[in-house]
Amino acid sequence: MAGAATPAIAALVAAKVPHDVLRFHHDPRAESFGAEAADELAVTAGVQPGQVFKTLVVAVPQGLAVAVLPVSFKLSLKAAAAALGVPKAAMAERAAAERSTGYVIGGISPLGQRKPLPTVVDASALVWDRVLCSAGKRGWDVSLAPQDLVRLTGAVTADIRAQ
Numbered sequence: 001m002a003g004a005a006t007p008a009i010a011a012l013v014a015a016k017v018p019h020d021v022l023r024f025h026h027d028p029r030a031e032s033f034g035a036e037a038a039d040e041l042a043v044t045a046g047v048q049p050g051q052v053f054k055t056l057v058v059a060v061p062q063g064l065a066v067a068v069l070p071v072s073f074k075l076s077l078k079a080a081a082a083a084l085g086v087p088k089a090a091m092a093e094r095a096a097a098e099r100s101t102g103y104v105i106g107g108i109s110p111l112g113q114r115k116p117l118p119t120v121v122d123a124s125a126l127v128w129d130r131v132l133c134s135a136g137k138r139g140w141d142v143s144l145a146p147q148d149l150v151r152l153t154g155a156v157t158a159d160i161r162a163q
Contacts, residue, residue, distance in 0.1 A: 006136030008135050008142060009112070009136065019143060022041060026106075037052055045143075047143075051131050051132055052131075053122070055133060056069070056108075057096070065084050066110055066113075068110050076161060082158070110133055121157050125146035129145065131143070
């Protein structure tokens with residue numbers, strides 16, 4: 001796929017990782033990009049809500065990091081910090097997240113970021129054959145094996161969902 005549509009898709013193609021790109025109608029008025037993706041993909045692709053993951057950028061003492069978790073859960077910043085081996089984490093500022101990743105909020109993919117960041121993927125990803133995350137553009141998700149997601153992002157896995 002020469003000239004892949006997004007850096008995330010280009011990264012998957014370059015790594016020869018089996019994947020599917022799923023597109024859905026993105027409503028610009030949507031307040032929760034992740035919930036919109038889960039709802040749309042449940043209807044159009046028959047995926048379970050727990051398979052659809054969001055990518056959040058967090059600020060850590062050394063800079064930025066990435067947390068990937070099911071869209072229906074809130075992130076435990078304490079658990080994410082522990083998994084990343086840092087004393088604390090906070091949500092990153094929108095501008096910093098977009099500048100670092102090269103993506104816009106609602107389309108941030110854990111794959112193909114401008115600068116690879118330390119990443120933690122919620123352990124629940126490993127119960128699925130396929131998980132979905134942003135393909136790097138609002139209204140585009142990519143389906144891939146969770147092991148490939150972990151490998152390509154150099155992620156650690158941990159339970160990072162808030163209870």
